[in-house]
Amino acid sequence: MRQVILTVIVVVVGSFVQFWAHSADRVVADGVAAQVNNNFITISDVMLMVQPAQRQLAAKYSGVELKSQMQVVFSNALNSLIERKLILDAYEKQENKFPDAYLDSRVEEITQDMFSGDKADLMTALAKEKLNYEEWRKDMRDHVIASTMRKMHVEQNIAVSAKAVKKAYDENIDRYRANSKLRLRMIVLTMDASAPQKAQEIRQKIIAGADFSETAKEVSEGRNAKEGGDWGLIQPSKLRPELAETVLKLKPGEISQVVSIEDQCYIMKVEEKKDSYSDLHSQIESEIRKVEADKLHAVWIERLRKDAYVKVFDTGLF
Structure with a gap:
């Protein structure tokens, strides 16, 4: 039997203690997560990368679900490290x-x-x-x-035309509007037997000409009452669904009907909307550019893989 030259490294990662060894003709044991050409990626390399996510997941999940979530995070991190090794090897060549x-x-x-x-x-x-x-x-x-x-x-090979941006806007206008920003003021009343009627009276007063901001300072029980109910620029998708549905239908300057939801009554005014094509052009272009970049990146990495030796080991961790 050929003599195997063992290099044993103890890698302590959380509760894992792993050993790995390698020789001229084989890799032994389970401390190596992957090999890319002549480079090795160890379990500790991967675990160091996933530590922040591991802490977040451990606070949210446990048992089988935690193990499943960690498997996904570990796999993604390992793939990122493999890609980096491939890119660095390509650079050296x-x-x-x-x-x-x-x-x-x-x-x-x-x-x-x-x-x-x-x-x-x-x-x-x-x-x-x-x-x-x-x-x-x-x-x-x-x-x-x-x-x-x-x-x-990748990035220098991407060109996004104005036609592509306009097409994406037209085909996804509802989604873009839901995630665009609008300037919103809101009067909030705590729900009780008299709140809906009181809210209707306040709304009628505003419709008749009362200033929304000053009225909010006087009667609103919301957290932004002192600022005249001003919520600043906000995405409708960040609001409660019933409120988002209402404000999306309002034009700038319009006052909503009273919206009653369980514990509160709301009156809303949209002062400004940033959901036009020109408002969203840069955002949409960035989204398209990212999608194209991901596609080109995948093709590039696959090409590098074909010209390299890549082996992923079963670590048995998850």
Whole structure:
């Protein structure tokens, strides 16, 4: 039997203790999550990436459901790390490399954004994560390379026409309007036997010419009463469904009928709507661009996979 050279690493991740080993002709055991060409992605690499999501899921789920949710998160994180390895390997194979000055300047920009240029804060953060500066800088440099490669192979190849934006707007106008923003004022009364009648009287007073804002300051029991019932710019989809349905039908300047919902009565005024084609053009273009980017990214990664050796191991964690 050929001698197997074992490298045993104890990886402690949460409650998991894993061992892995490799030799010239085989990979043994279960501490390796995947292999991309000559690079290994360990379970600890993946678990480090999913830690924030793991804490959130653990607070929300337990038992079988937590295990199921973690399986999805783990798989997504592993795929992201595999893609990054593929991209970095592709970069190493290409003849034209990015200038060191460009990569270093981008790393400095990231440092500035994350730590306001304060290296002492950076070093403190790295110490908490038990990382040294050179490891962090290499990781940031790899991040810059991967993002720049994506920009070259994906984002720069996307063109969204005005015709495509208009078509998307026309075909999905109800959805876009529900998620657009409008400026809303609201008078809120706590529900009791007299509230519906009182609300009707207040509405009639406003219809007759009373200022909505001043009336709200006088009679509203809502949290924004002091501001004249002003909710600012808000998406209808963020409101209770009954209220959203009502405000979507209102034109700017119109006053709603009294809407009674269980514990409260509402009178609403829409002052401004930002749901026209011109208002939503940039948002729709961004959505289309993202969809196209995801498609091109998938095609690009699949092409890189075909030219690489990729093996995903059964970790047995979930």
